[in-house]
Amino acid sequence: MTMSAILNRDYPVIMGVCLLSAVVVLLANLVTDILYVIVNPAIEY
Secondary structure, eight states, X not given: OHHHXXXXXXXXXXXXXXXXXXXXXXXXXXXXXXXXXXXOTTOOO
């Protein structure tokens, strides 16, 4: 879908894919930080 949007210059779809990718990366980083604190209780924020 992303490749066809790029080839067809469908900018709203491209922006949506970029936004969704950024949100997924941010959520993955947040979950990783939370799990790291749970696994290693010596870490304090």
